[in-house]
Amino acid sequence: xxxxxxxxxxxxxxxxxxxxxxxxxxxxxxxxxxxxxxxxxxxxxxxxxxxxxxxxxxxxxxxxxxxxxxxxxxxxxxxxxxxxxxxxxxxxxxxxxxxxxxxxxxxxxxxxxxxxxxxxxxxxxxxxxxxxxxxxxxxxxxxxxxxxxxxxxxxxxxxxxxxxxxxxxxxxxxxxxxxxxxxxxxxxxxxxxxxxxxxxxxxxxx
Amino acid sequence: xxxxxxxxxxxxxxxxxxxxxxxxxxxxxxxxxxxxxxxxxxxxxxxxxxxxxxxxxxxxxxxxxxxxxxxxxxxxxxxxxxxxxxxxxxxxxxxxxxxxxxxxxxxxxxxxxxxxxxxxxxxxxxxxxxxxxxxxxxxxxxxxxxxxxxxxxxxxxxxxxxxxxxxxxxxxxxxxxxxxxxxxxxxxxxxxxxxxxxxxxxxxxxxxxxxxxxxxxxxxxxxxxxxxxxxxxxxxxxxxxxxxxxxxxxxxxxxxxxxxxx
Numbered sequence: 001x002x003x004x005x006x007x008x009x010x011x012x013x014x015x016x017x018x019x020x021x022x023x024x025x026x027x028x029x030x031x032x033x034x035x036x037x038x039x040x041x042x043x044x045x046x047x048x049x050x051x052x053x054x055x056x057x058x059x060x061x062x063x064x065x066x067x068x069x070x071x072x073x074x075x076x077x078x079x080x081x082x083x084x085x086x087x088x089x090x091x092x093x094x095x096x097x098x099x100x101x102x103x104x105x106x107x108x109x110x111x112x113x114x115x116x117x118x119x120x121x122x123x124x125x126x127x128x129x130x131x132x133x134x135x136x137x138x139x140x141x142x143x144x145x146x147x148x149x150x151x152x153x154x155x156x157x158x159x160x161x162x163x164x165x166x167x168x169x170x171x172x173x174x175x176x177x178x179x180x181x182x183x184x185x186x187x188x189x190x191x192x193x194x195x196x197x198x199x200x201x202x203x204x205x206x
Numbered sequence: 207x208x209x210x211x212x213x214x215x216x217x218x219x220x221x222x223x224x225x226x227x228x229x230x231x232x233x234x235x236x237x238x239x240x241x242x243x244x245x246x247x248x249x250x251x252x253x254x255x256x257x258x259x260x261x262x263x264x265x266x267x268x269x270x271x272x273x274x275x276x277x278x279x280x281x282x283x284x285x286x287x288x289x290x291x292x293x294x295x296x297x298x299x300x301x302x303x304x305x306x307x308x309x310x311x312x313x314x315x316x317x318x319x320x321x322x323x324x325x326x327x328x329x330x331x332x333x334x335x336x337x338x339x340x341x342x343x344x345x346x347x348x349x350x351x352x353x354x355x356x357x358x359x360x361x362x363x364x365x366x367x368x369x370x371x372x373x374x375x376x377x378x379x380x381x382x383x384x385x386x387x388x389x390x391x392x393x394x395x396x397x398x399x400x401x402x403x404x405x406x407x408x409x410x411x412x413x414x415x416x417x418x419x420x421x422x423x424x425x426x427x428x429x430x431x432x433x434x435x436x437x438x439x440x441x442x443x444x445x446x447x448x449x450x451x452x453x454x455x456x457x458x459x460x461x462x463x464x465x466x467x468x
Contacts, residue, residue, distance in 0.1 A: 044210070044211055044418050045211075045417075045418025045419075046416065046417060046418055046431060049416075049418075069412065069415045069416055070411075070412060070415060072414075072415040072418075074420070075213075075215075077215050077373075077374075077422075077423075078420050078422065079209065079210065079212075079215070079419060079420055079422075079423045080414070080415065080418050080419050080420060081213065083415075146211065147210070147211025147212070148211070149211065149213050197211070197213045198213070199213045199214065200213045201213075206374045
C-alpha cells in the first residue's frame with residue numbers, strides 16, 4: 001500500500017516544489033539512504049562477485065544483481081578493474097504494476113520528473129525512481145572497497161516498464177563499452193551498470 | 207610487488223638498469239619539454255654520467271658543445287670549489303644552463319635557439335625541478351608516498367610520472383612478468399591439447415575474468431584460483447580422471463615456476 005501511495009505523493013511534491021525540486025529530493029533520499037548503509041571491504045573481485053551473487057552486498061538491497069563476469073572492464077594496462085552488473089527486473093516494477101492495477105495510469109508527475117532529470121542531469125532515467133536509484137548506487141559504491149580501492153558506479157543502460165530504453169552515451173565511453181553490447185544486454189536485463197575501481201585509468205594513453 | 211587490483215600501476219627502480227633508465231628518461235623529458243638541444247649529467251670530476259643528445263648535431267650545436275668541453279674544467283672547479291648552484295651563460299652560438307645536483311654533480315643544458323634571459327623564468331624553474339629529480343635518483347632514494355610528500359608538487363609529480371613511465375616501459379622485463387607469461391603459456395598449451403582451440407579461448411578468458419586479473423599481473427593465489435577454475439571446466443568436459451591427472455601435473459609445474467629463483 002505504501003508504495004502505491006508514493007505515486008500520489010510525487011504528484012503532491014511536484015505541485016509544491018516543481019519537477020526540479022522532486023529531482024533534488026530523490027537525490028537527497030539516495031544520499032541519505034546510502035550513508036546509512038555501512039562500509040564493506042572485499043579482498044578481490046572474486047570475493048566481491050561471490051558476495052553479489054549471494055546477495056550479501058549493499059547493491060543487493062535493490063534485488064537480485066547478476067555480475068556479468070564475461071564483460072570485464074580493463075584499464076589501459078590490460079588489468080581487470082571492474083565488471084558490468086545487471087538486474088533482470090527493476091525493483092520498482094512491482095510498485096509500478098501495483099499502482100497501474102490499483103490506481104490506474106501512472107501519474108504524469110512521473111514523466112515530468114523523469115524528463116527534468118534527463119534534460120538537466122543525466123539522460124538515462126526511464127521513470128522517476130531512476131533518479132533516486134542512480135544516486136544511491138553511486139554513493140554506496142564509495143563505501144565498498146575491492147582490493148583496498150573504493151568503487152565507482154556508472155549507470156549504463158535502463159529499460160522502463162513501457163519498453164523504452166536508454167543508454168548513457170557519456171558513461172559507456174567512460175568504461176569503454178560499445179553501445180551495441182548494451183542493447184544486447186537490454187534484451188535480458190532492465191538495468192545495467194558498471195562498477196570499477198575508483199581512479200582506474202580506463203581511457204587515454206598508457 | 208603484486209600489481210593485480212592496483213589502480214595506479216607504477217614501478218620503482220629495482221635494479222641499476224632501472225635507475226639508469228629513469229635518469230635518461232628525466233634528462234630526455236627535461237630537454238624536450240623545455241625545447242633545449244642537449245642535456246648532460248656530469249660529475250665535478252668531468253665524467254659524464256648520463257646524457258640526452260640528438261643523433262645528429264648541427265654545426266652551431268657542435269660548436270656550443272665544444273665550447274662547453276673547453277670550459278668544463280673551469281665549470282667543475284666553480285662547482286666543487288665555489289659551490290656554484292646555477293649559472294646561465296649566453297654566447298653567440300647559444301645558451302648554456304648549468305645547475306648543481308648536490309655537491310659532486312651537475313646538469314648542463316645547451317640550446318642554440320635565441321632566448322632572452324628575461325624570458326627564461328619558466329625554463330629555469332624547470333631546470334631546477336629537473337635538478338632535484340635527478341639528485342633524488344642519483345642518491346638512489348626510493349620513491350614512496352612519504353618521501354614524495356616532502357617535495358613540492360611539481361617535483362613529486364615528476365618523480366611519480368617517472369615511476370609510471372618505468373612501469374610502462376620496463377614491466378615486461380621483470381621477473382614476475384616473465385614467470386606469469388611462462389605459466390600462462392604452459393596452461394594454455396596443456397589445456398588446449400585436451401579441449402581444443404575453441405573451448406580453450408572461452409575457458410581461459412572466463413577464468414581470467416572470474417579471478418579478476420590478467421596474466422601479467424597475477425599473483426600466486428590468483429594462479430591457484432585460475433587453475434582450480436580450469437580444472438573444474440576440464441572435469442565437466444573430459445571427466446574426472448583426465449582432470450585429476452592434469453591438476454596434479456599443472457599444480458606441480460605452477461609451484462615450481464612460482465618458487466624458482468629466475
